[in-house]
Amino acid sequence: MRLLSILSGGTTLTGEELARRLGVSRRTARRDVDTLRELGYAVEPVHGTGGGYRLGPGGALPPLVLDEDQVIAVAVALQTASAVLGGIEDSSRRALRTIRQVVPARLRRDADAFTATVVPNQWEFPAPALDAAVVRAVGAAVRQRVVLRLEHDEDDPAGPTTRTVEPHHLVVWAARWYLVAYDRTRQDWDVLRLDRVGAPTATGVPFRDRPVPDGDPGAFVQRTPDRGDRVAPWPCTGSAVLDLPAPLVARFAPGGAVVRPVGEGRCELTMGAWSWIGLAGLFTTFGSPVSEVHPAGLRDAFALAARNAAGACAPGAVG
Known part of the structure; x- marks a missing residue:
């Protein structure tokens, strides 16, 4: 999608320029161009001096294929995401504008019909919004199945401890984010609150899946007393x-x-x-x-x- 966005500028870009702007090798850039072609986007080669790649006719972002219920779900999710993830308010607004621009006109009315203001009530036991960068880094390690090194705040006066874990699942429960992980040092399963996690760094070392206790990561989080919870700041x-x-x-x-x-x-x-x-x-x-x-x-x-x-x-x- 980033490559497609760059090409949508309408100019011809060399493979070297594409690689530089994407922060990848020229070989990776060529492979990404081939992927866009396989998806049906008209990425044309330009030969000769000053040649490279450009987006041909019909290559602009197509209308999203969404039905009415999906448009409503996306609009509501984008407007309420900042209640649980911090630092993404501007990104959510821009994403909502993008969705509005690319959906067909008849569905645009459905997206416009839902303008929500999120106000927590007194029984929601609120948690502070989570740093989106932490979710992104931990989520990537979970998806790629690589060992993660992180700092974990355990309320120790000496400061956070460094943990090396196998991140298996992210679980959201009671509006709080948890990481179900296998701790390589302790050689045991653990549940970590993501708002206590700092400096998550993927090591690149792969790990194999292990059977989660209870057979279900959600159930494991619910039944684990020591999951890093703190008492909410109530009167x-x-x-x-x-x-x-x-x-x-x-x-x-x-x-x-x-x-x-x-x-x-x-x-x-x-x-x-x-x-x-x-x-x-x-x-x-x-x-x-x-x-x-x-x-x-x-x-x-x-x-x-x-x-x-x-x-x-x-x-x-x-x-």
Whole structure:
């Protein structure tokens, strides 16, 4: 697509110039020209002095072959992408303009009909937008199946640790990005939050696929308590110990919660909400006895919730 964009300028470019602008060898540039021809683009050779390549008649970008539902999906996705990826606002706007220019007129109206403003509500447990460059680098390593070296923030006062991992899958869950990877040093599987990853560098060393625990990367992320989560910055945050195993609580805990095993079949759950009574309500959804509740505001909210619910348990409460 980059080569096609360069040729769309209408000028004749030598193979050397194309290679320089693409940052590749002349052989790679020739191969890319052949690929465009195989895709049906009229890339013509120009012989003689000053020769090279140019885009012939009918070689401009064709209308995209999209139906109404696909146009709507693309328009909405581009307008909401910046909520989860940082630094791509301008790229998203330019991509939306490009889509609008190349789709047929009848579909342009569908794209124009969807102008969205993204406003998170109080129950979305928001996470900060992720650096698009990190997603791009890690995603490329996953796709190419090459070993990745990265820095990982583990809340250590000494600073981030350097990890060498086999990146197998990217998983987005609860609006948070996770990398399912096999750590070569620890010789074990791990789940890394991408917003804790820095300086991802592909080593070029290939690796073979390994069977992911649980057979499903999404399920593995959900059931892993130690996945690098941090408590979301809510007005009220608290913790309590539940008589439930950590993998089960991790699977159903809302985004922005932290789960820590504290014994056989028990775990500490830390999370936040917009009010103490709202937070107490979140804990009760697990249907488990709670203990070691902190802070006092959360304990008071549990007491208030118990008094409010007492009437529902009294004889004759159901009319």
